[in-house]
Amino acid sequence: MTITRDDLIDFIYAEARMLDEGRYDDWLDLWLPDGHYWMPLDWKQEDPLHVTSLLYEDMFMLKLRVERLNGARTFSQKPKSRCHHVIQRPFVDEMDEGADRYVTNTSMHYVETRLDDQFLLALTATHELTLVDGKLRIANKRVDLLNCDAAFGNIQLLP
Amino acid sequence: MGRYTDNPQAVAALVRGREVHRDVYIDPEVFRLEMKHLFANAWVFVGHDSQTPNKGDYFTTQVGDQPVIMVRHTDNEIKVLYNRCPHKGTKIAIDRTGNTGKFFRCPYHAWSFKTDGCLLAIPLKKGYEGTGLEDQKTGNGMKAVGAVHNYRGFVFARLAEEGISFEEFFGGALSSLDNMIDRSPAGRLEVAGPPLRYMHQCNWKMLVENQTDTCHPMVAHESSAGTAVRIWKELGYSEDDPKPPAMEIIAPFMSPYEFFENMGIRTWPNGHGHTGVHHSIHSDYSAIPGYFEKLVDAYGEDKAKAILAENRHNTVYFPNIMIKGPIQQLRVFIPLAADKTLVESYIYRLVDAPDELTARTAMYNRMINAPTSIVGHDDLEMYERAQEGLHVDGLEWVNVQRLYEEDEDFDEERVENGTTERQMRNQFHAWVRFMTADMGGKEAAE
16 A cells, blocks of 8 residues: 555644643554653653653653543543634655655644643644554654743643 | 731631631732732842852743843843833833943933942933932832842842841741752852743742642642652563662652651741651762762761751741742742742752752652643643632632641741641741731731
8 A cells, every 4th residue: 555645644634633632542543552652841852761751752651641531530621621723735745655654844833722721832742653554643743832942821631 | 909908917817727718819909909918018038149150141030020130230230120111111122131331221212220220321312301210209210119139149139128148038948048058069050951831820829838748749640750660560560670760750749648747747937848857859869979978078078978968858937938949949839920930940950069960850740840741731620620629609719728836936946747838837927927018007817
């Protein structure tokens, strides 16, 4: 099976829609078991491990994050937050069929709201994708916030 | 001027043995008085000297509500200056870190100052000849804080010119900092990257009190830690199986009340104290290969074992920081308003220790204290609900009486049951002391 640019772009749009609609089980199924969701704390941060990041989560932590959202005693999600991604057409930065490696770069505006509060984040998402049984999967995802060094209140869902 | 300004009796009356009045959390006048008295008379954390390793390196922050610059002077000493040009008031530096070379230069009119604050030059200076500039504060250059103390790399400042000494203020409480620093085979820490910055719409003292509140983890954090334990079991593991680092960090938050009762709380004079006297949530982390051997080489086996046997949980240094010695973390609760606090969470690298220790520390910081943390979310939710709930009239006192005893003496070091709220009472005892120490007007209650 050959992957086209449109396949990659459609995948990025579909992922954003899953997050906006809260279809987290579908979203977790997009990931490779050893994937990491990384949100750096520092601008152009290179090391996810030995300095602080906002997020650097493996599948156990992502599953925990998602399960917690639906817990009966998840007090910060009573009431629940909602989120909304507006995404620019992704750039396809790498398409290497031989290495089974596809990299996209996508600018987004992310809005999260709960009760009377709403905030906007501008971000760039970098997806490393790969093919498994004919379907695209997320090998790694990096989310760079434009204002990563600013002070934030709670960011409760997934930009 | 309201009811508390220049009225030490009214300020002291906000704190009773078993309860404190809500005005300590919600009243803007009390907040202004905290900045003017408490934060000026106490020793307040500024930064770590590894943030300014070279001459001319500076770091901007605030002590209470006062903007300051911490800078390494040409003699290699750390200076703390108010971040204000003595001329028109312009902040001299606004980036969080940088290097200014041998002098600061104000971007407005190019007045320049040595890195100890002394006036260096003014363009077209003849315009001030005969005007008496040298007799005015403006002519003295950038103002320095009252006193600075660099304790093994940790820099503290007292804004007031006169007052309690560093040694008397901290006393035996420095043992927690010592243990954190001694965990480096070189006896030295280095800051590891920028801090997390987390905005809280609540009073700064709620955060400080929470550091020794041992009856909330299994309740407020059930959604994160409890879910983690459940998922772990569903994956087929038992409690005795070796856990990955993330589970080692989060699972102990679900420890039962008995665990926290038995861990113990120690209080020191002047509002300092710590949880985890006998054990803590940090006690059972896996050993990192090669680390113990390095400590033994540096200190000998007995001292190496003694260093690692201390697993203090949270140490509060009054008024507004907390450190975790076993994982080299420091959190600053920066007061911005009665209902607004900026929390900055720093981590440090143990010089000459394996990198895996820094990785665990960085993991703890992001998992527990980030604005994106599933643990932090529920803490902030509780603080902000309290900040709003405190406005209920007719119930104006906040309870701090768990394991209260008559005639508690906070001038003595004590070790108590780990669920006592004695440390919260200790903080408020010190709060009254430093709020009223230099307050004019009527006599203080004591």
